[in-house]
Amino acid sequence: xxxxxxxxxxxxxxxxxxxxxxxxxxxxxxxxxxxxxxxxxxxxxxxxxxxxxxxxxxxxxxxxxxxxxxxxxxxxxxxxxxxxxxxxxxxxxxxxxxxxxxxxxxxxxxxxxxxxxxxxxxxxxxxxxxxxxxxxxxxxxxxxxxxxxxxxxxxxxxxxxxxxxxxxxxxxxxxxxxxxxxxxxxxxxxxxxxxxxxxxxxxxxxxxxxxxxxx
Amino acid sequence: xxxxxxxxxxxxxxxxxxxxxxxxxxxxxxxxxxxxxxxxxxxxxxxxxxxxxxxxxxxxxxxxxxxxxxxxxxxxxxxxxxxxxxxxxxxxxxxxxxxxxxxxxxxxxxxxxxxxxxxxxxxxxxxxxxxxxxxxxxxxxxxxxxxxxxxxxxxxxxxxxxxxxxxxxxxxxxxxxxxxxxxxxxxxxxxxxxxxxxxxxxxxxxxxxxxxxxx
Numbered sequence: 001x002x003x004x005x006x007x008x009x010x011x012x013x014x015x016x017x018x019x020x021x022x023x024x025x026x027x028x029x030x031x032x033x034x035x036x037x038x039x040x041x042x043x044x045x046x047x048x049x050x051x052x053x054x055x056x057x058x059x060x061x062x063x064x065x066x067x068x069x070x071x072x073x074x075x076x077x078x079x080x081x082x083x084x085x086x087x088x089x090x091x092x093x094x095x096x097x098x099x100x101x102x103x104x105x106x107x108x109x110x111x112x113x114x115x116x117x118x119x120x121x122x123x124x125x126x127x128x129x130x131x132x133x134x135x136x137x138x139x140x141x142x143x144x145x146x147x148x149x150x151x152x153x154x155x156x157x158x159x160x161x162x163x164x165x166x167x168x169x170x171x172x173x174x175x176x177x178x179x180x181x182x183x184x185x186x187x188x189x190x191x192x193x194x195x196x197x198x199x200x201x202x203x204x205x206x207x208x209x210x211x212x213x214x215x
Numbered sequence: 216x217x218x219x220x221x222x223x224x225x226x227x228x229x230x231x232x233x234x235x236x237x238x239x240x241x242x243x244x245x246x247x248x249x250x251x252x253x254x255x256x257x258x259x260x261x262x263x264x265x266x267x268x269x270x271x272x273x274x275x276x277x278x279x280x281x282x283x284x285x286x287x288x289x290x291x292x293x294x295x296x297x298x299x300x301x302x303x304x305x306x307x308x309x310x311x312x313x314x315x316x317x318x319x320x321x322x323x324x325x326x327x328x329x330x331x332x333x334x335x336x337x338x339x340x341x342x343x344x345x346x347x348x349x350x351x352x353x354x355x356x357x358x359x360x361x362x363x364x365x366x367x368x369x370x371x372x373x374x375x376x377x378x379x380x381x382x383x384x385x386x387x388x389x390x391x392x393x394x395x396x397x398x399x400x401x402x403x404x405x406x407x408x409x410x411x412x413x414x415x416x417x418x419x420x421x422x423x424x425x426x427x428x429x430x
Binding site: 012013014030171173175176177178179180183184185188189190191192196197199200201202204205207209211 | 227228229245386388390391392393394395398399400403404405406407411412414415416417419420422424426
């Protein structure tokens with residue numbers, strides 16, 4: 001059955017991005033510290049065309065997260081942090097470069113429509129303005145038989161969590177403090193909306209916590 | 216060498232107590248959910264004179280946390296949440312009952328002095344008003360050759376963390392959200408003040424993260 005799988009890296013103090021996100025620093029101040037565990041992995045480097053890197057307990061977790069994904073669903077902030085109407089004269093193509101690492105359709109949840117953005121390597125960004133349910137419906141269709149990878153950021157993730165639409169949540173808990181920035185669970189309330197911890201994988205620089213729906 | 220070991224249970228969204236702490240509800244609304252994993256353990260029940268209970272990967276973590284402790288150091292809020300001068304006419308003896316589970320000296324960090332409180336089973340609460348350094352000094356002396364267990368709450372834990380005085384930190388990460396309450400790391404800043412993750416133990420209802428000083 002098709003699943004909605006939300007994967008995100010989070011600090012020990014609950015932040016998924018540092019403060020002052022910008023084009024120069026899309027993850028916010030200190031935010032790259034949430035992803036260093038991944039950058040070091042052979043499986044991550046290979047997916048970006050690089051050789052070398054580590055194999056450790058995170059490897060199987062990353063392989064699992066990449067498997068059976070038909071589409072990626074993300075918020076506007078994760079696409080490119082653009083806070084208002086798109087500038088059609090000088091289009092902003094987001095933070096992901098000319099050849100984004102997705103290589104499949106990407107649905108972007110936004111308040112402002114624009115034409116689909118076709119980039120190299122099979123990544124097509126489609127912008128959906130009808131809210132989280134419509135964006136998910138389009139993502140489900142685009143995914144076909146495969147799963148929907150909900151990639152964040154915090155705001156999009158929170159909205160789907162609160163609506164009870166997340167089937168699996170993979171938190172990569174990084175043992176560091178960011179001190180400020182964007183909190184994943186701000187305003188989500190006092191329950192996990194049907195999810196429970198089903199697996200913990202310990203790796204040297206990160207702890208992988210997998211949640212799934214109660215059966 | 217004598218160590219300062221800080222142990223505390225924390226929710227996935229970073230809270231170590233729920234909102235609205237009171238005599239009737241010292242852990243705050245929902246706060247008992249942070250400790251249910253421990254209440255279920257045989258080793259915990261035995262330390263409270265009860266039989267039965269589970270043995271699981273948490274057992275060895277709890278045994279380790281109880282071993283070689285000579286003194287417990289805690290904040291005023293953890294002793295009994297008393298916010299002002301003590302009422303000497305009707306003394307408030309804290310949240311721990313007539314026979315507290317410590318069975319050794321307990322140093323309470325407070326702004327208001329009072330005479331030591333001697334309770335059953337070997338627990339003596341001593342109230343220290345000279346600040347975190349003086350309280351720790353007294354705790355070190357009382358501990359003798361053993362370690363100092365820093366038990367919290369959030370405010371006391373934060374102060375010792377920020378001062379770089381914690382040698383080991385054991386976080387019992389409970390996969391639940393409290394939504395509001397007291398955040399452990401609020402205002403601690405963007406680093407762990409010399410601590411790094413050295414061990415992760417996965418248990419069904421809790422993930423134990425052990426931090427120690429970089430060597």
